[in-house]
Amino acid sequence: MNSREKIIEKIKEIPAFPTNSASILNKINNPESHILDIAKEIETDPTLTANVLKLANSAYFAGHQTISTIREAVILLGINRIQQLIIATAIFPTAVKPLQGYDLPAGELIKHLIGTAIASELLGKELKGDVPPHTFTVGLLHDIGKIVLGTFIEIDPEPIIKKAYDERLSFEKAEKEILGIDHSEVGALLMQAWNFPNVLIQPVLYHHEPDKAPREYQLVTDYVHIASNLCLECGIGSGIDGLNYSNNINSIERLNIDMRTVESVICKLIGEINTFMENLKTGDIT
Amino acid sequence: MLLTVGISDMKISSNPEDVLVTYSLGSCVGIAIYDPLQKIGGLIHCMLPLSKVDLEKAKDVPYMFVDTGLPLMLQTLFNMGADRKRLVAKVAGGAVLLDDNGMFRIGERNHIVVRKLLWKNNILISSEDVGGTLARTMYLHIIDGKTIIKSAGKEYEL
Numbered sequence: 001m002n003s004r005e006k007i008i009e010k011i012k013e014i015p016a017f018p019t020n021s022a023s024i025l026n027k028i029n030n031p032e033s034h035i036l037d038i039a040k041e042i043e044t045d046p047t048l049t050a051n052v053l054k055l056a057n058s059a060y061f062a063g064h065q066t067i068s069t070i071r072e073a074v075i076l077l078g079i080n081r082i083q084q085l086i087i088a089t090a091i092f093p094t095a096v097k098p099l100q101g102y103d104l105p106a107g108e109l110i111k112h113l114i115g116t117a118i119a120s121e122l123l124g125k126e127l128k129g130d131v132p133p134h135t136f137t138v139g140l141l142h143d144i145g146k147i148v149l150g151t152f153i154e155i156d157p158e159p160i161i162k163k164a165y166d167e168r169l170s171f172e173k174a175e176k177e178i179l180g181i182d183h184s185e186v187g188a189l190l191m192q193a194w195n196f197p198n199v200l201i202q203p204v205l206y207h208h209e210p211d212k213a214p215r216e217y218q219l220v221t222d223y224v225h226i227a228s229n230l231c232l233e234c235g236i237g238s239g240i241d242g243l244n245y246s247n248n249i250n251s252i253e254r255l256n257i258d259m260r261t262v263e264s265v266i267c268k269l270i271g272e273i274n275t276f277m278e279n280l281k282t283g284d285i286t
Numbered sequence: 287m288l289l290t291v292g293i294s295d296m297k298i299s300s301n302p303e304d305v306l307v308t309y310s311l312g313s314c315v316g317i318a319i320y321d322p323l324q325k326i327g328g329l330i331h332c333m334l335p336l337s338k339v340d341l342e343k344a345k346d347v348p349y350m351f352v353d354t355g356l357p358l359m360l361q362t363l364f365n366m367g368a369d370r371k372r373l374v375a376k377v378a379g380g381a382v383l384l385d386d387n388g389m390f391r392i393g394e395r396n397h398i399v400v401r402k403l404l405w406k407n408n409i410l411i412s413s414e415d416v417g418g419t420l421a422r423t424m425y426l427h428i429i430d431g432k433t434i435i436k437s438a439g440k441e442y443e444l
Binding site for chain 2 (some may be wrong): 051098103161168170229232233234235236238239241242244245246247248249252259260262263264266267268270
């Protein structure tokens with residue numbers, strides 16, 4: 001078996017997405033569900049309720065309001081935000097751990113995921129553009145394949161780095177050459193195994209090659225592509241792969257981003273990440 | 287003591303037991319400035335070159351920008367007795383994406399503004415490790431001004 005097949009085989013062994021969260025996410029994505037029923041279902045799970053409320057009360061979402069029940073959270077923040085919070089709480093315990101294969105210390109990957117989610121929304125606001133509701137969630141999930149490669153498989157990054165630097169390849173291309181698969185595809189396969197919808201899977205799959213994203217998912221993919229690179233530039237979750245990635249010129253043109261937009265987003269980014277993280281300590285979300 | 291300089295932050299120390307450190311410099315730029323006689327040094331971590339992009343932000347967080355943060359660090363060092371003629375400056379960071387398609391070049395521009403400002407202040411850069419696609423961590427030892435860079439598993443003196 002080559003390493004691509006081994007990796008794909010390994011994805012099947014990865015623990016399932018928390019079942020309760022998965023069932024709730026399915027209900028959220030079902031247009032026939034009633035939001036108050038969804039709230040009720042969340043409330044039957046005390047851990048999930050505590051986690052969602054903790055995140056919902058961060059200044060990033062709640063501003064100055066205090067949210068004390070899931071019902072309030074659903075009404076005040078809207079169902080899209082609730083979906084984002086459920087996914088954030090589901091990935092937090094794993095994404096907060098150190099990532100050996102990418103030389104990321106504890107807490108760095110989750111910061112990169114949250115940073116990318118926030119930067120995507122900030123970009124949209126700055127550009128006064130349409131920010132599709134799944135953008136934030138895709139930001140949270142885009143590098144989930146790194147958890148698989150870096151933790152469950154513990155890839156040896158040396159040959160990948162060497163290839164990337166010797167041949168001036170971006171890191172994901174070097175991954176693909178050495179492992180036969182890159183972290184974007186691994187992430188997409190994992191999300192497929194978790195029965196996630198295509199609106200989330202496709203942008204994760206193409207976050208380094210946004211031109212290949214199907215048209216209906218391209219805007220989200222463009223936002224997340226640029227936002228992730230911006231975070232790396234700011235040192236938010238850059239590991240051994242460093243800044244060894246490329247900005248896609250067509251994404252820049254499609255979004256119509258200029259230097260000023262980028263700098264305005266960077267100015268606000270750290271403050272916004274802090275408002276998101278202020279209530280969270282490692283081990284807080286269980 | 288190990289004192290962490292956060293992103294858009296600056297710290298100065300004259301305690302020989304202190305080591306200043308700033309982590310994950312990507313396009314951001316880290317500047318260590320040290321007076322070997324007074325044994326006083328400062329380390330700053332700036333994200334962006336020029337404050338004109340958000341003047342309000344620059345008032346709240348002057349160390350976010352090279353053009354507001356670096357002069358403030360120099361002034362604080364002078365107030366604490368450092369002498370301009372003796373100052374040793376070292377610079378790290380300013381990395382760039384493998385191909386950013388010429389759009390943002392934050393790292394390069396950070397580096398240019400640092401050089402300009404230090405030049406204007408008659409301070410020579412004694413050594414630097416800038417550019418490329420690697421993220422860096424920068425340490426400044428107050429006891430002797432030794433500046434160490436850690437990057438991609440390697441460690442070397444600047």
